[in-house]
Amino acid sequence: MTCSNFTKLKSFQLRCNTPTSRSWSPSNYAVILQLHEVGVHNLDTHNSSDEDYMLVFVINQNKKPLMPCKPSKARNLLQAGKAKVVRNTPFTIKLFFGSSGYTQPVTAGMDTGSKVVSCAAIANGKVLYQSEIYLRENVSKKMQQRKMYRRTRRCKKTRYRSARFDNRGNSKKEGRLAPSIRSKLEAHFWEKRFVESLLPVTA
Numbered sequence: 001m002t003c004s005n006f007t008k009l010k011s012f013q014l015r016c017n018t019p020t021s022r023s024w025s026p027s028n029y030a031v032i033l034q035l036h037e038v039g040v041h042n043l044d045t046h047n048s049s050d051e052d053y054m055l056v057f058v059i060n061q062n063k064k065p066l067m068p069c070k071p072s073k074a075r076n077l078l079q080a081g082k083a084k085v086v087r088n089t090p091f092t093i094k095l096f097f098g099s100s101g102y103t104q105p106v107t108a109g110m111d112t113g114s115k116v117v118s119c120a121a122i123a124n125g126k127v128l129y130q131s132e133i134y135l136r137e138n139v140s141k142k143m144q145q146r147k148m149y150r151r152t153r154r155c156k157k158t159r160y161r162s163a164r165f166d167n168r169g170n171s172k173k174e175g176r177l178a179p180s181i182r183s184k185l186e187a188h189f190w191e192k193r194f195v196e197s198l199l200p201v202t203a
Contacts, residue, residue: 055128057092057198058083060099065200067103068128090129092198103200112188119191121199128199135187139180 055068074093077083083093104123111118115137121129177185195201 057087057090059086059092059094059197060101061095061097063094063197064101065103065196065198066095066099066101067123067200090198103202105202106199107203108192108195108199108201110188110192114184117188117191119195121195121201123199129195131191133187133191135184136180139183143179 054071056071056074057068058066058074060066074083074091077093077095078085082097083095086092086094106121106123106128108121108129109119113135115135117133117135119129119131119133120127
């Protein structure tokens with residue numbers, strides 16, 4: 001990771017502690033689990049009774065994020081053939097026609113962690129997006145398993161196999177991060193890019 005990436009991540013680490021009048025208990029939400037390469041994505045969406053919070057993410061023709069809309073408007077666009085579904089969780093549509101590109105200030109924040117990463121985005125005092133990412137904990141175990149397989153291959157009498165005991169250049173690099181730490185760090189950047197692909201984040 002370069003220094004510029006660390007700067008971007010630092011500027012993105014803003015905690016969202018916006019008070020709301022609604023209860024945040026699990027009984028008021030339908031929890032949807034979505035699997036990604038970096039771990040388990042836990043997206044919280046409100047029940048159908050909370051019409052103010054039911055939102056559909058929208059992107060324009062150039063795949064640039066716009067402000068989310070209500071499900072009724074998204075349904076009309078889909079039925080009229082003016083949009084298509086590009087993602088089910090979270091539900092996202094792509095417009096077939098040009099739009100003005102008007103957006104509102106959206107503030108995103110990330111609570112970093114070694115096991116769970118929380119992320120949220122707000123606009124006009126309302127929560128537009130929130131998620132929890134459970135980071136991978138099996139990277140070290142996978143590395144040990146790969147080491148065992150390599151050692152088994154070295155013991156075989158294969159004369160065509162050249163010596164490979166001194167060609168691990170990655171372990172000699174200065175400032176090298178362990179694979180387990182690098183996996184956790186890249187998961188933070190992945191979530192940052194994912195939120196920016198859904199919402200026009202300004203801060």
